[in-house]
Structure formats: structure tokens, C-alpha cells
Amino acid sequence: MNKRDTILSLIHDKALPDYVPAAFFMHFDRAHHQGQPAVEKHLEFYRFTGMDFVKIQYEQAQPASAPIRRPEDWARAPLYPDEFFEAPIRVVEGLVKAARPDALVIMTLYSPFMWAAHLGGGVNLVKHLEENPEAVKKGLAVMVDNVLKLVRGCKQAGVDGFYASSQGGEAFRFRDANIFQKYIKPTDLAVWEEINPCPFNILHICDYEGEYADLTPFLDYPGHVVNCSLKLGNRTLAAKEVSEMFGHPFMGGLERKGVIASGNPAAIRKAVTDVLARSPERFILAADCTVPSETPWEYLKTAIDIAHQQKCQALR
Numbered sequence: 352m353n354k355r356d357t358i359l360s361l362i363h364d365k366a367l368p369d370y371v372p373a374a375f376f377m378h379f380d381r382a383h384h385q386g387q388p389a390v391e392k393h394l395e396f397y398r399f400t401g402m403d404f405v406k407i408q409y410e411q412a413q414p415a416s417a418p419i420r421r422p423e424d425w426a427r428a429p430l431y432p433d434e435f436f437e438a439p440i441r442v443v444e445g446l447v448k449a450a451r452p453d454a455l456v457i458m459t460l461y462s463p464f465m466w467a468a469h470l471g472g473g474v475n476l477v478k479h480l481e482e483n484p485e486a487v488k489k490g491l492a493v494m495v496d497n498v499l500k501l502v503r504g505c506k507q508a509g510v511d512g513f514y515a516s517s518q519g520g521e522a523f524r525f526r527d528a529n530i531f532q533k534y535i536k537p538t539d540l541a542v543w544e545e546i547n548p549c550p551f552n553i554l555h556i557c558d559y560e561g562e563y564a565d566l567t568p569f570l571d572y573p574g575h576v577v578n579c580s581l582k583l584g585n586r587t588l589a590a591k592e593v594s595e596m597f598g599h600p601f602m603g604g605l606e607r608k609g610v611i612a613s614g615n616p617a618a619i620r621k622a623v624t625d626v627l628a629r630s631p632e633r634f635i636l637a638a639d640c641t642v643p644s645e646t647p648w649e650y651l652k653t654a655i656d657i658a659h660q661q662k663c664q665a666l667r
């Protein structure tokens with residue numbers, strides 16, 4: 352099987368693949384955010400590390416707009432024209448053409464809540480949702496439309512699926528957890544309705560800004576694979592536990608700022624071996640989020656090689 356078949360067998364077939372797939376992600380420097388340089392850097396990273404699918408970083412900055420100072424200002428949140436999304440879609444086209452025969456190609460997708468946070472400032476968004484959520488709801492609906500424009504363009508370009516991130520449900524975010532359930536989760540699910548038919552989608556429960564106390568709000572999210580931190584409040588979950596909770600393969604096992612970013616080959620080998628010993632059958636070795644950009648590619652290649660080699664030997 353090529354890498355494409357390996358991932359598809361992991362999520363769709365009864366038979367297990369011949370090895371544990373693995374993948375890590377990082378942001379590249381600004382010179383490689385758009386156009387052919389972005390295509391070439393993603394391919395270089397994919398080929399050097401030996402990872403099992405191509406995940407495209409979304410690097411399109413949102414243009415400046417009128418400031419949002421009051422909850423009522425969200426009614427004029429900008430709907431971006433189709434031309435705004437041309438640059439990332441061209442990167443998708445280039446990577447689909449270059450890599451899709453061998454590997455699945457997926458696009459990073461930030462949630463409507465995350466788009467709104469970038470537009471209005473995270474503090475204002477949270478404060479406004481607590482003050483007048485019905486007013487902010489109008490802006491979140493516009494952000495859904497923006498995300499769906501990107502999704503549809505990527506699908507037309509031939510992408511295989513999405514790495515769909517969710518924020519807003521973290522333990523620190525809202526005093527009233529119902530705000531996530533009533534105003535943020537529906538925007539996530541509106542996007543999932545559009546991407547769900549794709550053959551390979553990853554649900555990423557992003558803890559980049561803080562930890563979660565509860566994963567149950569996400570249990571009914573679609574997705575073929577779930578990726579999240581194993582830290583849940585004062586508990587550390589097992590990868591098998593998360594996989595059983597969601598009924599899907601788990602992707603992760605390593606902390607993005609842990610040994611994978613700052614260790615050495617011996618320490619990485621030990622950490623990966625320990626993770627594999629505790630992993631569920633259907634598992635993708637990865638970090639809990641994007642690794643720091645300064646992480647040596649050799650570290651990531653070492654971890655991926657160990658996953659591939661040790662599992663192959665275990666299955667013989």
C-alpha cells in the first residue's frame with residue numbers, strides 16, 4: 352500500500368495497516384506562505400520527514416476592517432470576496448497535483464470562532480459573547496460563510512479533507528459553558544456538514560490557548576480521526592480512552608513543546624516507544640498541536656521512522 356491507502360485502511364477497513372502512520376505539522380517562514388514556494392516547502396517537509404499525509408498550513412491573514420468595539424458591531428463583520436481565497440486555493444491545487452497520487456492531502460481549517468477572534472480580538476469576542484451573544488451571533492454567521500467559501504474552493508481543487516480546528520470550549524474561556532454549546536458549537540457543525548463527505552477529516556480540539564475540563568461537547572462532532580491533548584483538567588487521559596470515547600482512531604501522543612521539540616534522538620526514541628506501547632490499535636503518532644517552527648526536522652523524522660519500523664516489526 353502507498354501512504355494514501357495506509358491512512359484510508361486505518362479509518363475505513365477492518366484490516367489494520369502494516370505500520371503505525373505518523374505526521375507532524377509546523378508553520379514555515381513567511382517566504383513560503385503562498386504560491387509555488389509554499390507548495391515546494393510543504394513537499395520538502397513531507398518528503399524529508401516521511402510523514403504519511405500532506406497537511407497544508409493556512410497562512411492567509413485577514414484584511415483590516417472597521418474595528419469591532421461593541422457586540423452590535425458584529426452585524427457588519429466582513430464577508431470576503433471569492434478572490435480573497437485564491438492564494439490558499441492555489442497552494443492546494445499545487446499540492447494535490449504533486450502529492451495526491453501517493454498521499455492524502457488535507458487543508459488546515461480554523462473554526463468560525465477562531466476567524467472571529469482574529470477579526471475582533473479574542474478578548475473582545477469573549478466579552479461580547481458574554482454581554483450580548485445574540486448580537487455576536489450575526490458576526491459568527493458571516494464567519495461561517497467565509498470558512499465555507501474556503502472549504503468549497505479547496506474541494507474544487509481536489510483536496511481530500513480537512514484538519515478542522517475548534518476553540519471556544521476551553522475551561523478558561525467562558526464563565527457560562529452554555530455559550531459554547533448555543534453559539535459556537537453550531538457554527539462548527541455548520542462547517543462539518545460541508546466537509547463531512549470528504550474521505551479524510553481530522554477533528555482537532557485545539558488547546559493552544561488553554562486546557563479543557565471536558566471533551567463531551569465534542570463527542571458528536573463528525574470526523575474520521577480525533578486529535579487533542581491528553582491533558583484534561585487535573586487528569587491525563589490514555590490515547591485508548593480518547594479513541595473509545597469518540598469511536599474513532601486517535602492522533603497524537605506527544606506534546607508539541609516536549610521531547611519532540613527539545614529532545615535528542617535517544618530521548619525521542621524512548622518517548623515514542625512508550626507512546627506506542629500504550630496506543631490503541633488504530634492510531635496516528637503525532638503531537639497534540641503544531642510543533643514550534645524551530646523544531647529540527649530530523650527530530651520529527653526520527654519519531655516517524657520509529658513508528659514505522661517498530662510497528663512493522665511488531666506485526667511480523
